[in-house]
Amino acid sequence: MADSGGYDDSPAKRRNNQDTAPKRRERSAIWKHFVKTSSSLAQCKTCGATIKTPTGTTSPLVNHLKQHPTAMEYRMTATGAPEKDQSMIFDFVHRTNPLSEKKTQALNAKVAAMVALDLQPYSFVEDRGFKELMAEAVPNYRLPSRTTLSRTLVPRLFDDTRKKVKDELSSAFEGGTSAVTFTSDMWTSRANESYVSFTCHLLTPSFRMKRFTLNIRHMELVSHSAENIARMLVEMCAEWEIPDGCRKYIVTDNGRNIHAAVRRLLWTERACFAHTLQLAIYDAISNTPSIDRLCKKARHIVGHYKHSSSAQKRLDEYQKKMGKDPLRLVQDVDTRWNSQYLMLSRLLDLKEAVSVELATSSSSIDGLCSAEWKEALEYLDALKPLYDATDVALCPAVEVVQPAAKVQEPQQCVQPSSDVWSAFDNLANSQVASTPLSTSEWEIKAYSEEALLKKDSDPCDWWRTVGTFRYPSGKALPQVLAHTSHFISKRACLFSGRGGCLCSEGAPPA
Incomplete structure (x- = not known):
């Protein structure tokens, strides 16, 4: 038995010293997401799962944290964890879970397709915003360089598509x-x-x-x-x-x-x-001096507002006073079809606001007189069917099939139709009288007398399900298309x- 002044090394004393000794501070930022329940166990703050931590290692905790990336990011931000601690955890998690080669190649192919489809420059992979977007979306994906894009990925995409x-x-x-x-x-x-x-x-x-x-x-x-x-x-x-x-x-x-x-x-x-x-429209304008002068004057007015921010601001204010949402005038462009129609249409929509603004401003721009406004309206009415026809021709859903044999007889116009589809419906609903046929003419004549399909019908579906069986020798006709x-x-x-x-x-x- 030790004397009272000596060192007491008994087991009871050692246990007492361990209980009263200050606990070692857990320095790893990973402990912001776990609670240490014992020397070898920790509980997840997100899901409550108990994780073993043998010998005090934190690797099992990091592996478990991969299951809660959103919660990890939120808690690190909300608790104000130092940026260095955050980056260490994120980098470690992502470094230990790299993308597979298959996934990397798939993402590279998508980046190359983005260049081709959106006409992007190769250098866009070096743009800060795009790099930050990809780092947020796929943190462990390394973007290809512009050289890799131009020399490898895009040429590969071209070769694959070509084949x-x-x-x-x-x-x-x-x-x-x-x-x-x-x-x-x-x-x-x-x-x-x-x-x-x-x-x-x-x-x-x-x-x-x-x-x-x-x-x-x-x-x-x-x-x-x-x-x-x-x-x-x-x-x-x-x-x-x-x-x-x-x-x-x-x-x-x-x-x-x-x-x-x-x-x-x-x-x-x-x-x-x-x-x-469009060539016919341009020829008609050039051969009608009054219309040509009207368009030049309208173009001059629109150009005034396009080049003067103060005039445009006043025009917007007048529109607001009239209880309308401000609209901008449309400038016509020679190489852009229908732009003249759109310019005059918008000018007529803003007739009152434009007239007031030009009359009250110190601008030297002359507005349209009442006769010119009337002429613009009449010209617009004349252009409307042509605008609709061009719009239909430009529609991606419209396929133009060469009518090699399906020819309608000329019909007398009973009343004018300014709507393209209305005119089409009139044709589709009309009946063509049949005439006596020779045997050799039967198939092609029967096809020409078929009722026209409705505008929302697909002629390819009709040929696939009906025409190819009804007119076997004429099924090559619809191959002439554009x-x-x-x-x-x-x-x-x-x-x-x-x-x-x-x-x-x-x-x-x-």
């Missing part, structure tokens, strides 16, 4: 597709570079419509002669293995050189309906806006 399109074309021709329609256009981009587009439209043997943009070719140092254009069209057909025996139709604009090129190839040519309609909106949109969309800034390095030369 897929070639396989689909080959399958269609082997299955019996005997006619194709091409759409082609030539234009100069905002970067002052010349391009030609080439798009293929076809109907598969199962009456499914297909459309493929086969090429956007840069016409580098090549004159736009009929001979050069014809050579390019032949080369592109050979490149995509379009059979020589396949009947070829082409829809183009009204340019003389491409007309001459198509005649050299002996293809069947059709002028773009919407393009021809998707009008796709032809038109190439010039308007692909190389305008962001596309206009693209360089020609990625486009194949002519």
Whole structure:
């Protein structure tokens, strides 16, 4: 037994010292999410689960915390944990749970597709906002560099898509597709570079419509002669293995050189309906001096508000005083179809506000007089059917099928119809009288006397379910088709806006 002044090393004394000794502070930030219940156990604050922590290690706690990423982020932020502690936990969790190779490749493919579909520059993967978005959405995903995008991912996407399109074309021709329609256009981009587009439209043997943009070719140092254009069209057909025996139709604009090129190839040519309609409108305006003067004056008024923020502000205030939500005037653009109609329509909508603002301001701009306002309204009424017709032609849901045999006899107009679909419904509801037929003419004549489908019907469905059985020798007729909106949109969309800034390095030369 030890004396009273000596050191007491008995078991009871040691236990007492352990109980009264200050506890070691848990320094890891992981303990903000757990409560230590014993030396080898901890309880999760989120789900209440008890986790074993042998020898005091925190690895099991980190692994468990992966199940609650949202709760982890909220608690770290709400408790004001130091940024260093937060980043250590997040980095550790994500570092211990890397993306699989399959998932990484899938995300890389989506980034490459985003470049192709949205006309994004390769450098967008270096933009701060996009990097922060991806870090938040997929923290353990490493974005590809712009070099990887331009040299590996996008070329791979191009090759894969090219192979897929070639396989689909080959399958269609082997299955019996005997006619194709091409759409082609030539234009100069905002970067002052010349391009030609080439798009293929076809109907598969199962009456499914297909459309493929086969090429956007840069016409580098090549004159736009009929001979050069014809050579390019032949080369592109050979490149995509379009059979020589396949009947070829082409829809183009009204340019003389491409007309001459198509005649050299002996293809069947059709002028773009919407393009021809717009040319007719421009010709009518240029040959009507009063309308031409009216449009120039309206354009001058709209330009005044587009270039003067103070005038625009006053115009907005007058609209508010009239109890209307402020609207902006629309500037017409020569290369944008229907923009003249939209300009006059909006100007008439704001007639009262524009007249008051111009009359009370110190501007030298002359407003329209009452006779000119009346003339604008009459001109707008005349343009309305043409605007509707162009709008229908541009609609992505409308397919233009060449009526090779289905021709309606001319009908006398009983009353004018300014609505395109109303006129169509009148035709669909009309009956065509039958005439005595010879046996050899029966099928094609019977087809021409079929009642027209309603505007919301799909002619491909009709041919697939009815026409192919009722008219077996005429089922090749609907293969002559073209998707009008796709032809038109190439010039308007692909190389305008962001596309206009693209360089020609990625486009194949002519």
